[in-house]
Amino acid sequence: MTIPTAELHLHLEGTLEPELIYTLAERNGVQLPWADIDDLRSRYDFTGLQHFLDLYYANMAVLRTEEDFADLTRAYLARAAAGGVRHTEVFLDLQAHTARGVSAEVVLRGVSGALEAAEGEHGLTAGLIVTFLRHLPGEEATAALREALAVDVPLLGVGLCSSETGSAAPFREAFELAAAHGLHRVAHAGEEGPAANVTEVLDVLGVERVDHGLRSLEDDALVDRLAAERVPLTLCPLSNVRLQVVDSLEGYPVRELMDRGVVVTVNSDDPAYFGGYVDDNYRELTAALGLTTAELATLAHHSAEAAFVTPERRARLDAEIEEWRAAQGE
Ligand SMILES: Nc1ncnc2[nH]cnc12
Numbered sequence: 242m243t244i245p246t247a248e249l250h251l252h253l254e255g256t257l258e259p260e261l262i263y264t265l266a267e268r269n270g271v272q273l274p275w276a277d278i279d280d281l282r283s284r285y286d287f288t289g290l291q292h293f294l295d296l297y298y299a300n301m302a303v304l305r306t307e308e309d310f311a312d313l314t315r316a317y318l319a320r321a322a323a324g325g326v327r328h329t330e331v332f333l334d335l336q337a338h339t340a341r342g343v344s345a346e347v348v349l350r351g352v353s354g355a356l357e358a359a360e361g362e363h364g365l366t367a368g369l370i371v372t373f374l375r376h377l378p379g380e381e382a383t384a385a386l387r388e389a390l391a392v393d394v395p396l397l398g399v400g401l402c403s404s405e406t407g408s409a410a411p412f413r414e415a416f417e418l419a420a421a422h423g424l425h426r427v428a429h430a431g432e433e434g435p436a437a438n439v440t441e442v443l444d445v446l447g448v449e450r451v452d453h454g455l456r457s458l459e460d461d462a463l464v465d466r467l468a469a470e471r472v473p474l475t476l477c478p479l480s481n482v483r484l485q486v487v488d489s490l491e492g493y494p495v496r497e498l499m500d501r502g503v504v505v506t507v508n509s510d511d512p513a514y515f516g517g518y519v520d521d522n523y524r525e526l527t528a529a530l531g532l533t534t535a536e537l538a539t540l541a542h543h544s545a546e547a548a549f550v551t552p553e554r555r556a557r558l559d560a561e562i563e564e565w566r567a568a569q570g571e
Pocket residue numbers: 252255290297402403404429432480510511
């Protein structure tokens with residue numbers, strides 16, 4: 242039985258599998274620049290974040306209609322549920338679609354409709370986090386949030402992702418607008434960028450969780466702060482290997498961060514690109530580091546603690562994790 246968990250760092254567009262890219266390209270009459278699906282797959286050998294992002298944004302060209310976004314979301318939810326995900330908070334790069342002429346309404350209705358059906362179909366609760374693109378100007382993030390707020394779909398929060406270059410300060414206004422609307426706030430930082438980027442998103446954007454945050458380890462005082470304030474890090478082990486942020490899972494510092502009191506969680510980031518969904522991340526990390534049942538249960542409990550859910554929902558997830566632990570016989 243796979244470990245029950247919340248998934249808190251998952252880019253919906255990063256679940257776009259090569260097969261679905263080809264299906265949607267055919268459905269929408271989009272000409273792909275690859276010879277065939279194997280040619281596309283052969284390009285998934287990334288030298289770093291920007292190399293990956295270039296392909297990730299290019300592949301989004303096949304997503305055009307509300308049905309496309311609903312199909313993508315349903316495919317992810319079915320795979321996630323099969324892999325033990327009980328609650329998911331899905332990132333959506335809205336600006337990457339509106340920039341291509343797909344309306345916010347088409348995107349948000351397709352995704353949100355599928356997320357709302359997940360509880361009935363899979364017993365899986367889900368929320369939607371609109372992620373701002375850091376390589377674009379801050380005012381465009383604010384405008385994207387206003388567009389999203391004008392569509393009648395429930396939003397859980399906002400995030401910040403894409404290339405980790407430049408200051409996050411231009412996004413302060415967008416994050417303040419989000420806070421004023423009662424939305425949760427997260428941001429990618431300390432993935433390829435330095436520990437100072439983590440401090441910046443905490444202090445300038447007021448984020449409640451940090452996505453990746455691995456390079457926080459370069460600043461002892463920051464690690465102590467994350468632990469003291471119980472600011473969770475949403476780690477993505479397979480992503481970090483595939484984007485060459487770390488050399489291998491054998492040296493992955495998840496145990497070190499747990500031992501130092503940091504609320505670390507395990508997530509998949511862009512599973513269609515990085516060789517695995519969240520259950521694959523748990524399994525490969527366990528194989529590499531020899532994680533015990535108790536350590537795995539702690540990681541899963543961290544995901545419940547870090548999730549933006551009601552105390553009742555959290556308690557149900559914690560109880561499922563304890564049932565899983567008991568079933569392991571340790
Ligand atoms: N790993 C990642 N880092 C930053 N932005 C992203 N967008 C999708 N995946 C990302």
